[in-house]
Amino acid sequence: MKKVHAFTDDALGDLDAVGIADAIAAREISAAEAVEAALARIDAVNPQLNAIAFDDRERARKRAVDSDFPAGSFVGVPSIIKNNTDFAGLPTCHGSAAVAPNPASANEAFTNQFLATGVNLVGASNMPAFGLTATTEYVDREPTRNPWDTDFSAGGSSGGSAALVAAGALPIAHANDGGGSIRIPAAACGLVGLKPSRGRTAPAKQTEDAPIDLVCNGIVSRSVRDTARFLDDSQGFRPGPGLPPVGLVEGPGEKRLRIALITEPITGQLLDSDTQRCVTDVAELVESLGHRTEMVPLPVDRVYIRQFIDYWSLLAFALDRTGKRLHDKGFDRKQLDSFTRGLSRNALRHFYRMPSSIRGLRRSTAAFRSLHEQFDVILSPTLAHLPPEIGYLDPGIDFGEAMDRLTRYVAFTPANNTSGTPAISLPLGQSKSGLPVGIQFSADLGDERTLLELAFELEAARPFARIQDA
Template sequence: MRYDEYRDHDAVGLAELVARGEVHPTELLRLALDRCAQVDPSINAVSLLMEQVGTRLADRSEHTGPLAGVPFLLKDLAQDFAGYPTSGGTGPLRSVPAERNSLTVERWLAAGLIVFGKTTTPEFGSKGITETRTFGATRNPWDLERTPGGSSGGSAAAVAAGIVPVAGASDGGGSIRIPAACTGLFGLKAGRGLIPGGPAVGDPLFGAVSEGVLSRSVRDSAVMLDILSAPDPGAPYHVPRPDRPFRDAVTAPPRRLRIGFTSESPLGTTVHVEAVRAVTDAAGLLEELGHTVEPAAPAIDGRQLALDFMTVWTANVAKTIAEACRVTRCAPGDFDVDTQVLAAVGRAVGGPELMAAHARWNDYTRTLAEFHQRYDLLLTPALGEPPIRIGQNRTPALADTVLPSLLRLGAGHVLGRTGFYRDLVTANLAAVPFTQLANITGRPAMSVPTYWTAAGLPLGTQFVGAPGSEYLLLQLAAELETARPWAHRRPAAVDHQLVSIK
């Protein structure tokens, strides 16, 4: 098989070739490894290459499962592969091997996928970009000076650059949808509890986190949802599954839908004109397809929501750093400065404050539920602006020098109430203000690559559904994919870079 043939197939298509004996998994793995060697020096998407694992899996005498033989990359956060480290984007954990596979990894291996590496992520998944002190900056194949988003930025870059057709991802505040929107991919965040995340965790971040994938085709994500969503007896709760496989969702269009849309930032920050156009364009396309679309938004205080989200997030970062330091005997100063700030603020969060912030999540959930009584889906931009430039959200050099000393003096309890911290939160969320609502409320949501800017950059649109609407979202995504295909689009920037290097 030639590389262009490999690139033209999605994961389901490659698995069908393997099942028919038209190509062997070792051949597919070699194509993936060669492409990785070719483009990863430019995009920095792979944090850990596990070639020996991939070779062992590909060399097996039998290949079974719905995606048997397809090369695959894990996200280097929570997706544990026994005997190999899960760094979480940080240096102290790079040498700590996982004791066992996570449940998602077990299910991917049972599906026949050929795991051969892990992808970059910001430290503990705490940013909508993928830049760390340990691994450097991961770059967008559409424009190497721009971010592929985060926290699943490495996976997005690897899929967009054609290393693999689909890759592991996760979403605790937009970390599937943001990278999908930045790189012209499809990304679905399942609703709370549909995809169990065990065994090491049960309901991470009060249920805000969901494992998943980034893909070039809707059917790949649908098949992956079938693979990942089987009930787990050890999960905190059981979520009903549809009576049909998710894969069937791509075979028939949805019923005519009523969709409310908005392009106003819930933070009150400016939304780029291209992001507004992306939503207007999607609304027009939906109307052409027969859906009813009108301006509407849930009546939620977005600023308070952001603060309540960050209160829980910072407390979780503090806990995560404490666990990492216990395991590795490292110090808080061994982490990125931004992470140190988040942890210091999180350590200063009192129990009553944490529980009050989490209690308000219920208010947002009920308000969104009222919206969904009138509308099947909420349509918004997935991003507040086109993919930002590398370094745009970097901590200023002076703060990078001064903050560690202040934090060592115990300034976290003061810092969390300063304008600097609020500015840091705004800087992190202003470019991605639309995605946290679905995590807080546990609703399924997706980013669909319906729009490209005048400069040729992807800019996805987000749809948020009611509980249990994953099947409906996949139906609509498949309808949009047929009406305005995107898989044929190729990011020229990374290949142009290769030509210039030569």
């Protein structure tokens, strides 16, 4: 395996974000030492991983020296923002040459929510063009690679963030999720990835007014407590309107859960042998902890696949035709990649059925959430097969083939985006070759607490594999 990591005996050590913040607060290390260690680690691994979209180290250094941070859980902790979210002074290029690299004039809403945790942003992380695919690969530049094995995909669309956290360059990083884009790279890179309930965190600027807002902001991390602290801080800054409070979750819950086990992808294909083995093993683990599992089918018809692709294509069509309004006057649609153009053409070809597809997705929400009338949690693989090798999901291949491969890969994640329900990917398995295998747990709208309590319990029962030990 071609493994790349940056863990070393420096100011960051092998601490998670809470550990680093505690060390800074105790004056065992300074925020300046923390950011210098992070920058050295980034410089060590980024040539192999290609995870950085824009470097902003000088401003990060100044903030560290000035101690210019809000009083959150992660004061002075180095982190990064995904390059589809405005951070004043950095270009927001969405992974595409079609977007002019003009610096953002102001933060968008989620950026302020993230900064309220106290993080020190060192730049922006790579993502595929407009976050429309599940690998961080391009038609015009080098891909972002998986630190567990650089021949493989880091997932997408938050692939740059996941690669940096998995490699130990940063303890946490911003990610967002419109069809699995937090959970997919978390699964591929062996991380914790929570997609919150719709509205729990500030919406993404580009999609908040869409007919169905699929996108939720969050983070990828190496520990459950980092994700729990992030969620609690984010709610202190901006509570999710209409959602029950989560509060700070600090450990396992006492309630034994009724868990629905779903192992058949909506596409009908079989899981690969490693994924099947890992999900079966985790189902046995949760049973051994006193929870009750029951195998059930996904209560969503296969037509959901077409309806989701129709809607996904509509998002690309909007980019293609109104990019100057959505992004910047310097937007150049001639520079759009072939996959984005293929999605846009697909939307135009099937525009007549778009209203029925949107209605179908809304109906599927009721069907999917009906599982929670009987079950507290749904257990499934995060992905239908192991992370693919670089090139398998290349956005430059034939559009029909790319779409078919993508659909089969991400068969389990989109239902939580259309329904708005929370889901978390946990690194509870490994393939025989040593690649991470993510296991997904989802709950009903607003019930992140149950997911985090279960995640704490599983992390204690089966500590997550560490890249520096493998």
